[in-house]
Amino acid sequence: MSRSVSGGPTCPVAELERRFYAFVLDRLLAWGLVGAAGALTWAATRDEVLSLGVGVVMLVLVWLALAMLTGLGGRTPGKSVLGLRVVHHGSGTPIGPGPALLRALVLGVGSLPTFGIGLATLAWTAVEDRARQRRGWHDLVAHSIVVDVRPVDDRVEEVDHTPRHVVNLTAMRLIPATPVEPEAPLRRASPPRSEQSARHVQDSTLVPAHAPATPPRPASPGAVTTSAGRPVPEGGRTVVRPKPGAAQASASSTAPRWRVVFDSGETLVVEGLALVGRRPVPRQGEQVHHLVPLGSSDMSVSKTHAQLGPAPDGVLVVMDRGSTNGSVLRRRGVARRLSPGRPATLVEGDVVSFGDRQMTVQREG
Numbered sequence: 001m002s003r004s005v006s007g008g009p010t011c012p013v014a015e016l017e018r019r020f021y022a023f024v025l026d027r028l029l030a031w032g033l034v035g036a037a038g039a040l041t042w043a044a045t046r047d048e049v050l051s052l053g054v055g056v057v058m059l060v061l062v063w064l065a066l067a068m069l070t071g072l073g074g075r076t077p078g079k080s081v082l083g084l085r086v087v088h089h090g091s092g093t094p095i096g097p098g099p100a101l102l103r104a105l106v107l108g109v110g111s112l113p114t115f116g117i118g119l120a121t122l123a124w125t126a127v128e129d130r131a132r133q134r135r136g137w138h139d140l141v142a143h144s145i146v147v148d149v150r151p152v153d154d155r156v157e158e159v160d161h162t163p164r165h166v167v168n169l170t171a172m173r174l175i176p177a178t179p180v181e182p183e184a185p186l187r188r189a190s191p192p193r194s195e196q197s198a199r200h201v202q203d204s205t206l207v208p209a210h211a212p213a214t215p216p217r218p219a220s221p222g223a224v225t226t227s228a229g230r231p232v233p234e235g236g237r238t239v240v241r242p243k244p245g246a247a248q249a250s251a252s253s254t255a256p257r258w259r260v261v262f263d264s265g266e267t268l269v270v271e272g273l274a275l276v277g278r279r280p281v282p283r284q285g286e287q288v289h290h291l292v293p294l295g296s297s298d299m300s301v302s303k304t305h306a307q308l309g310p311a312p313d314g315v316l317v318v319m320d321r322g323s324t325n326g327s328v329l330r331r332r333g334v335a336r337r338l339s340p341g342r343p344a345t346l347v348e349g350d351v352v353s354f355g356d357r358q359m360t361v362q363r364e365g
Contacts, residue, residue, distance in 0.1 A: 013148070013325075014084045014146040016127065020123075021078070021082055022076070022078035022084055023078060024078070025078030026077060029077055029078070038058070039051075041054040063104060063108060067097070067101045067104035070100040071094060071101070072096075072100075084146055084149065086100075088143055088144060089133075089135070090143065095142055095144045099143060103141065110122045122136045123136065126139070132356055257363070258316040258362070258363060259363075260360065261360045262359050262360075263358040264295070268290060268292060270309060270310055271310070273286070273308075273309040274289060274308050274309055275290070275291050275304055275321075276294060276304075276305050276307070276308065276354055277304040277305035278293065278294060280304045294355075296357065301323075301325075301356065304321055305354045306320045306323065306327050306352075307321055308346070315346070316361060317345055317346065319342065320340045321340065323340070325355045326340075330353070331351075332349075347363075348361055348363040
């Protein structure tokens, strides 16, 4: 979600929170000037009608001034403080005085004392914008869009891809299971309990350095010592080793399968780490099972936007990889932005937005 401003660099669409703060600053400035003009007139003349008339005239003048500032330069005092700018939706240039007056008129009607219903309605239309560009009715009628023109260093913090020193249990789900190390070297074992006093003198049977917590199983007939004194296989004991991959096969048979469906119609059964982005590229040494390229009409999808994959316990986990426009998780109608580098667990029915693209989570089995 980004726009090029006057042929210059591409700027992201402004966050609704920053737009609200800019609106509050402009309204505080306007009402401050109106109140000051009315108060000074009352102090000088003690005429209520004249003071009210001066306040109304000042209100109209401030409204016209803010509209002209928006139309000619795209900035008001509040937007300048917050690093925002109003530009034409198609060209990225200032919208001009006419559309700016129309835009200010819609905002003025919405600001009438109706217990906040007017402003809430305009905010709701911006949140529910189908193009996900946060354009409310006042933006649609003026063909405008509000963009964030702050420097990149102030807008996006650099994401550290090095391992974190704080152990995060959710993040640990993304780390593959540690392979089982070979058995420890064998050492001399103690004789039966009746001869424990001579445990360091006599050499008997061989057992592993770390004895099992449970009682050993009876040895098979083929593993006992022969009368001829031939060496006993495996140090005189029967070793039961699981077949390679048996534990993984058992876990995979019970773990659910996760399928993700993108708004382009493409589906994917997630069987390992998957990278999503405009042209996703794994890091050096990173084991990736799926690369999912997503086209973006407005370049709001980063090159390597996010990653997702099944955790060892079977849940599906997604993590934003420091994308420019971020990722949004919607669950039962409630949306929240994913923090870069912090994994989030997904459930069936979740919808994740990567810029202007969407992904829906489905569970199978």
